[in-house]
Amino acid sequence: xxxxxxxxxxxxxxxxxxxxxxxxxxxxxxxxxxxxxxxxxxxxxxxxxxxxxxxxxxxxxxxxxxxxxxxxxxxxxxxxxxxxxxxxxxxxxxxxxxxxxxxxxxxxxxxxxxxxxxxxxxxxxxxxxxxxxxxxxxxxxxxxxxxxxxxxxxxxxxxxxxxxxxxxxxxxxxxxxxxxxxxxxxxxxxxxxxxxxxxxxxxxxxxxxxxxxxxxxxxxxxxxxxxxxxxxxxxxxxxxxxxxxxxxxxxxxxxxxxxxxxxxxxxxxxxxxxxxxxxxxxxxxxxxxxxxxxxxxxxxxxxxxxxxxxxxxxxxx
Amino acid sequence: xxxxxxxxxxxxxxxxxxxxxxxxxxxxxxxxxxxxxxxxxxxxxxxxxxxxxxxxxxxxxxxxxxxxxxxxxxxxxxxxxxxxxxxxxxxxxxxxxxxxxxxxxxxxxxxxxxxxxxxxxxxxxxxxxxxxxxxxxxxxxxxxxxxxxxxxxxxxxxxxxxxxxxxxxxxxxxxxxxxxxxxxxxxxxxxxxxxxxxxxxxxxxxxxxxxxxxxxxxxxxxxxxxxxxxxxxxxxxxxxxxxxxxxxxxxxxxxxxxxxxxxxxxxxxxxxxxxxxxxxxxxxxxxxxxxxxxxxxxxxxxxxxxxxxxxxxxxxx
Numbered sequence: 001x002x003x004x005x006x007x008x009x010x011x012x013x014x015x016x017x018x019x020x021x022x023x024x025x026x027x028x029x030x031x032x033x034x035x036x037x038x039x040x041x042x043x044x045x046x047x048x049x050x051x052x053x054x055x056x057x058x059x060x061x062x063x064x065x066x067x068x069x070x071x072x073x074x075x076x077x078x079x080x081x082x083x084x085x086x087x088x089x090x091x092x093x094x095x096x097x098x099x100x101x102x103x104x105x106x107x108x109x110x111x112x113x114x115x116x117x118x119x120x121x122x123x124x125x126x127x128x129x130x131x132x133x134x135x136x137x138x139x140x141x142x143x144x145x146x147x148x149x150x151x152x153x154x155x156x157x158x159x160x161x162x163x164x165x166x167x168x169x170x171x172x173x174x175x176x177x178x179x180x181x182x183x184x185x186x187x188x189x190x191x192x193x194x195x196x197x198x199x200x201x202x203x204x205x206x207x208x209x210x211x212x213x214x215x216x217x218x219x220x221x222x223x224x225x226x227x228x229x230x231x232x233x234x235x236x237x238x239x240x241x242x243x244x245x246x247x248x249x250x251x252x253x254x255x256x257x258x259x260x261x262x263x264x265x266x267x268x269x270x271x272x273x274x275x276x277x278x279x280x281x282x283x284x285x286x287x288x289x290x291x292x293x294x295x296x297x298x299x300x301x302x303x304x305x306x307x308x309x310x311x312x313x314x315x316x317x
Numbered sequence: 318x319x320x321x322x323x324x325x326x327x328x329x330x331x332x333x334x335x336x337x338x339x340x341x342x343x344x345x346x347x348x349x350x351x352x353x354x355x356x357x358x359x360x361x362x363x364x365x366x367x368x369x370x371x372x373x374x375x376x377x378x379x380x381x382x383x384x385x386x387x388x389x390x391x392x393x394x395x396x397x398x399x400x401x402x403x404x405x406x407x408x409x410x411x412x413x414x415x416x417x418x419x420x421x422x423x424x425x426x427x428x429x430x431x432x433x434x435x436x437x438x439x440x441x442x443x444x445x446x447x448x449x450x451x452x453x454x455x456x457x458x459x460x461x462x463x464x465x466x467x468x469x470x471x472x473x474x475x476x477x478x479x480x481x482x483x484x485x486x487x488x489x490x491x492x493x494x495x496x497x498x499x500x501x502x503x504x505x506x507x508x509x510x511x512x513x514x515x516x517x518x519x520x521x522x523x524x525x526x527x528x529x530x531x532x533x534x535x536x537x538x539x540x541x542x543x544x545x546x547x548x549x550x551x552x553x554x555x556x557x558x559x560x561x562x563x564x565x566x567x568x569x570x571x572x573x574x575x576x577x578x579x580x581x582x583x584x585x586x587x588x589x590x591x592x593x594x595x596x597x598x599x600x601x602x603x604x605x606x607x608x609x610x611x612x613x614x615x616x617x618x619x620x621x622x623x624x625x626x627x628x629x630x631x632x633x634x
Binding site: 085086089090093097098101104105108125128134135136137138139140141142143144146147148150151153154155157158159161162163232234272273 | 402403414418421422442445451454456457460461463464467474475478480590
């Protein structure tokens with residue numbers, strides 16, 4: 001297929017690009033390098049089936065120009081900083097909602113009918129059902145990030161109904177693994193490099209979260225897209241387990257051979273709008289035959305190994 | 318209170334403005350008169366406690382300037398044309414989602430903490446539970462209108478969590494009554510004035526919908542706002558009944574003394590993204606002691622009487 005990937009220089013986007021190329025596809029990547037990394041695109045750029053467009057998704061004409069000739073869109077570009085939404089409240093609206101509208105309009109302009117979209121478990125807010133299924137009770141949003149993603153999901157769904165498109169929407173837990181550039185493992189590892197004897201932890205450490213390895217995530221996206229038969233398919237993507245922040249700290253410190261003094265910020269959550277318990281019901285995706293290959297612990301350790309081998313990434317943000 | 322009302326020259330907005338003034342409040346109305354009517358504001362403008370701002374909600378600085386000094390926001394401005402979303406797919410995004418972000422930002426700039434918001438039963442898409450409660454299964458959007466409103470709801474909810482605001486979100490069925498300027502009664506009455514012997518009906522006439530009288534709607538908004546104790550309160554607003562399109566046609570024609578030949582467009586719905594069965598569970602709002610005073614039939618007849626007495630309104634759109 002001829003695939004168009006937004007966020008193509010990002011953590012998940014670049015991993016997907018490499019996989020699509022390895023599978024023999026033609027790929028156009030699109031990225032503004034606001035958080036994307038040059039090095040993540042280096043391998044792909046050696047491939048004659050790859051073309052990288054450096055531009056802004058907020059520029060509709062640029063998106064339209066780049067979209068021409070593609071068959072499937074993987075829309076992974078996003079502002080993924082859940083935590084700092086209230087510091088710059090327009091960013092999620094622009095980068096996650098308006099940009100998705102631009103992608104859809106560009107698809108419509110060129111008759112591109114299929115889209116895979118990276119949504120988030122954050123759309124469930126503080127879920128009343130745990131593990132949370134895709135059809136849980138209509139949630140109330142608690143973060144600008146979640147709100148911007150639920151808005152993007154709605155736009156995609158309405159375009160499917162109104163313009164005959166087909167969408168796979170994936171609600172991710174936090175993703176881990178090679179090319180990981182932000183999140184708690186990143187923050188903890190960076191702190192421990194600078195001050196091996198102490199670790200500052202947001203909340204009280206009891207927050208429970210689920211995580212998924214990036215290659216397992218890419219496997220799921222490609223399988224779901226292949227199997228999708230309805231106009232709108234929605235899949236939770238996560239592992240069938242969760243861990244506490246303190247579990248993750250234990251695994252990280254054990255791997256590093258450290259025993260830091262933990263300082264907790266206190267409170268039952270990390271920041272305003274944080275959800276202290278994220279655990280998604282993923283049986284719908286498992287029903288297609290998909291299984292994650294790594295556990296949460298293995299994903300966390302794989303991430304630590306990646307950061308150890310690529311310490312320059314810590315300076316990237 | 319000092320109330321800020323968007324869409325103040327519109328059907329529901331102007332009715333609310335008049336009520337707020339009658340109750341002794343200070344009111345600032347805001348409208349761009351894209352669909353608002355000068356005559357709906359005439360009474361209010363005689364009141365020294367009313368100030369009307371003619372401007373664009375898409376202009377953030379204009380909204381901020383008008384917001385100063387207010388205590389409560391009634392955000393009723395919207396593109397309410399569910400049916401023509403696919404003809405101009407950016408309109409709902411701009412007029413319903415981005416505009417709501419502007420209203421929230423202006424509130425934040427001035428420390429205004431309370432907002433009442435007119436959402437819609439269209440956010441339920443094709444609901445799997447009927448009558449549909451507020452916490453029904455996470456819906457899939459089927460119209461750009463519904464998508465833009467669910468996006469606005471999410472923004473409001475996230476602002477409540479992030480910035481300590483308090484919101485009442487109302488998911489309306491179609492509203493009827495004096496100052497009604499669009500919808501099926503409007504369309505049918507206009508057709509019958511021009512051609513009393515025939516009536517063209519979208520769909521097959523079996524579509525089932527619920528309706529609410531505008532004064533009952535305003536009663537509910539004011540009562541809910543008075544009673545709200547949680548950061549985010551969500552209320553369906555409708556009657557505990559529904560009717561078929563053919564029922565409504567029968568009531569209208571009987572009142573007009575006409576017996577037109579009905580021509581059905583066919584299909585089970587009126588347009589792409591239309592929901593052939595809208596019926597909301599309103600026990601949450603009823604739990605506050607609210608009861609609609611008019612039945613659907615009475616609302617439809619009240620609307621026909623209003624149009625008969627105000628035929629110039631038919632030319633307004």
